[in-house]
Amino acid sequence: IMRASPKVATYDLAPEMSAYELRDALVPELQANSADFVVVNFANPDMVGHTGVFEAVIKAVETADACARDVVEAALGAGYACIVIADHGNAEYMRNEDGSPNTAHTTNLVPCILAADGYIGSLANGKLGDIAPTVLQLMGVPQPAEMTGQSLLRPTAS
Template sequence: DNFSAFERQKKINISHYFTLTQYDQNDKKSSAIFKPTSVNNSFGEYISKLGLKQLRIAETEKYPHVTFFFNGGNETVYEGEDRILVPSPQVATYDLKPEMSAFEVAQKLTDAIQSKKYQAIICNFANADMVGHTGNLDAAIKAMEALDTCIGQVVNAMEKIGGEVIITADHGNAELMKDYENKQVHTQHTTNVVPLLYVGRKASIKPNGKLSDIAPTLLHLMGEKQP
């Protein structure tokens, strides 16, 4: 009714419509073809029930990914769970500051590791994705150099206390900054196979894993049973 881009000769009264997924649960005129999936007993919820301490840490751009999204779309802060939010830099695009807030995240993460307070820490470094989206190759290289330093610092801190580290992602981005088929700058996520790197005791990691294997793997390394 508020459409004013051009005059319409005929107005259609839509009584009901369908969307692929749910956009607004309060919209009574729409129905989602694929209903929201309820995730129960997520990794964070499960280890909380076990009485374990956990930390979620990221800068602003990826903070929801280690909290809301990691909990399966749940805003709950579980018992024994701490959260650290590091502000992302205020720049127009992150190729202007490719290191973003990675060094601050790494330092706070190192401090948390050294405290030996937590049995599980979930961290997200935003650089590879956010700088990758700019399409600026030189900036992406600087972002990776910063991440290399930060991850090295974190892994070193974890090794000193006898801990274990898993490094992975849910998609690629910065590894492909140019589409070699059309010669255009590439700014989107990729479908490349994502590696999972393990640092710790001599555990045997099976090949060809998937995202759903990560939480069970974490529980195995922690010496806990799968629910």
């Protein structure tokens, strides 16, 4: 499911972007359990973060948070596992030391939230390269030797 971003000069003018439309199209598909694997990108915090407009970034983050909540609830209700992650920071650091807006990606650590029956937690210092092995483990697919990352999941105690 793809939803085009709004045609605006800069995304601070439409910080919701197309997140609600994407959510509204995706939730029924998740509830119907119609796919084996789903990747969702709510790009609002990243794209609006590049504008440096603080109030718009707040709206973008609130929108992404609300939509992600609805998608995760629908996914878990249908038996899917969920991994919520970002590949870089941006919206969490809005002002440079001189007071100017920061519009660049950051190298700050980002959270990785895992929600799946039978699994808890993550490695304290995981990396982006650990996500693919984690997905493979969740799907019951063996990890190829060429893949050097480590799964972030550990089974729950029975």
